[in-house]
């Protein structure tokens with residue numbers, strides 16, 4: 561493996577909010593490398609800095625200290641990060657209420673300039689791959705939490721990213737639905753040949769990924785447990 565295989569390389573990356581007495585250090589210097597095929601869980605309680613770390617890895621936030629780079633992903637000039645090759649699954653409802661499931665799934669492709677017909681074809685294919693083709697014409701308000709999260713995963717799959725970052729994707733779901741959403745996410749990244757970094761406060765979800773990195777009060781601890789069941 562060379563450094564060119566590294567999809568994201570965080571070196572001592574830190575993120576601080578505010579100034580003076582109101583300063584919050586959300587992430588102390590975090591060091592993490594993610595390569596193709598990696599399945600990494602970032603596990604820790606609420607407020608430990610998981611979302612902030614994922615935002616740094618996605619290039620959605622700039623580090624206040626240290627560096628984040630994407631050696632294996634082409635970064636367009638004048639852009640902070642290679643966003644088209646990174647898919648993000650957010651915790652909360654992230655679907656556009658006025659668009660149906662196919663339109664939501666196709667939206668990133670349409671915004672990137674793909675003709676609508678082709679984008680919808682790709683969206684249908686992703687929905688089919690994830691076993692939710694039957695939801696295609698529903699509006700978000702007609703979906704359960706688990707169904708909405710599967711649509712959010714289909715939307716990421718449609719973009720064929722090489723790195724998937726999932727921020728507490730099961731945080732609002734019951735155990736059985738959470739397990740199913742993790743199944744869907746793991747099969748989606750397998751289909752893509754992508755890497756996955758998933759944040760969770762739920763040890764049972766973290767167990768499903770090969771590598772677990774614990775976060776505690778903004779600090780990313782050394783890896784422990786190198787293998788876990790994968791589906």
Ligand SMILES: Nc1ncnc2c1ncn2[C@@H]1O[C@H](COP(=O)(O)OP(=O)(O)OP(=O)(O)O)[C@@H](O)[C@H]1O
Nearest residue numbers: 577584585586604605606607608609610611612613
């Ligand atoms: N935009 C912001 N401005 C100020 N403080 C912030 C901001 N974003 C996060 N924080 C603070 O940084 C710390 C880490 O927050 P973060 O959301 O990364 O944790 P988390 O582990 O993802 O929590 P949760 O699981 O509840 O989402 C918290 O103390 C939070 O209040």
